[in-house]
Amino acid sequence: MYANSKIPESAQPGVHEHLIERVAKHARSDFRKPYLDYNKAAFEASLAGWDGKAPLILDAGCGVGHSTIQLARAHPEHWVIGVDQSEDRLSRKKPYPDALLPKNMVFARADLVDYWRLMADAGIRLDRHYILYPNPWPKIGHLARRWHAHPVFPFVPRLGGRLECRSNWHIYVEEFALAIGLLTGREVGWEPFEAPSPLTPFERKYRDSGQTLYRCVVELDSQPKLEENPS
């Protein structure tokens, strides 16, 4: 049955007890895992059609890419990149004939652990950055698999722009907001929201199952930092 998707079940009642120390450790360390060639090639190919001037949108973990297409249609002046590690998902049939697909977008089959770092190392700045319905990894022992507790995460806010994460598991979004706040020294909130026109298949499925959706949105380039020594 279609609209019977479940909210992630977890023994974790709130923010993971080790999240803060994990994020602080990653912020201090230099994550130097060597890049794999296929990620480097995918990174370069994803920028080959970019004129170097159009503002960039990254749809990180785009799955079948419907959100990438919608974003490219909504932002015709932007270059939109949908990245996913799954060739199977990326190559699934799109809801438009090829001839009608927007020309200002590209899909890249790559591991975000390399892709995000390649972007940051190249000094690239994003205008918008979406992390939509990442795998929640709700088991307590799986903290390190959630993006915000992964060693690559400090590279994510370095890319700048308007960063948005969405999930149907409120703890994921709460942790994400806390981690971004720790890394940037900003007050970062999160909230439930409605999705009258779902951006992704997961969003549609969760919404149609009657679930509450949550998001964290942070303007990394404009929001003032918290004062370090408030008087």
Ligand SMILES: C[S@@+](CC[C@H](N)C(=O)[O-])C[C@H]1O[C@@H](n2cnc3c(N)ncnc32)[C@H](O)[C@@H]1O
């Ligand atoms: C739950 S799906 C959500 C897909 C899409 N954003 C949506 O909402 O329909 C999570 C996606 O993240 C991708 N993913 C997970 N780890 C990844 C990684 N290390 N690099 C790139 N993509 C990854 C998976 O292949 C999957 O397509």
